[in-house]
Amino acid sequence: MSETNADKREEPRATRDRYRHYIIIPTRWMDNDVYGHVNNVVYYSYFDTVINRYLIGEGGLDIAAGEVIGIAAESHCRYRQAITFPKDIDAGLAVSKLGRSSVRYEIGLFPQGEEEVAAEGWFVHVFVDRVTRRPTPIPERLREALSRLVVA
Template sequence: MAPNKGSKTRSRKDYRFSLEYRTRWSDNDMYDHMNNSVYNFLFDSIINSYLIDHCGLHPPTSAQHPLMASTRCDYYSAITYPKVAELCLRVNKLSRSSVVYEVALFEEGVEQVKAVGEFVHVFVDRATQRPNTGGINPQLRQGLEKLLVVPSPSPSSSLSDPSLSDPASKL
């Protein structure tokens, strides 16, 4: 995936959901900044927090659950312990069985974005581990639509338009 050229200019107002995270001593690596793996941990955490609190996802029992299809991150400047990170979330694309999230990490009191990541989830049936033939269930979809920044085509139109690829088709 190519970098999102506009992501370096993102501000908090570009996102619809946020969480605060107090960095820990163990988040820093030997280069005295937050380790790259911690960014992925935080991005995954804000997404799952939103899915659980606002979309009705119950990870141990939900009939559908998300599988990670891809992830990437653009790093712009470091954050270190003991700073407070502000994680911001939006949905850039919502397809029949998949969703493309964008997560930004800001430092409390600093306007410039520190990093912007992209996560792609494919929602699958718990029993088959395949995308559900009916797509993302309505409760999940309604919650995700609240974060959508650019309206996506309806699930039925994405099936008829090959230019609107759905990562679930690769499974």
């Protein structure tokens, strides 16, 4: 027997308390596509923005000259509702898995003033040696910063 759309139950949306860190990201005029909403590929740039601002600001990641860099290994986004310019976004960040050399982030994008997540996703970084590109343990300062974001 096949399953119909009526039989499928949508997973509940993440709530603001799921995330441990927030930044405000302003949408830009150029983020909108011809359909009048933020284009899907732009959501991934929002993910990169909230993650890397945290890594640089809280974890001390030196993106220009540090011995260790983060390489994107996987990413996923579930679009729940459209975001449109000029709405600002509260970008939430959490960590669901903190390994020896990798981390899985959870990201939620909330239009300011709204309680329901418009997009939610995950992103995996593998930390590698800048020169050899081989996995390396997450530096202690960075690990400490990431551990503050861990959720069950």
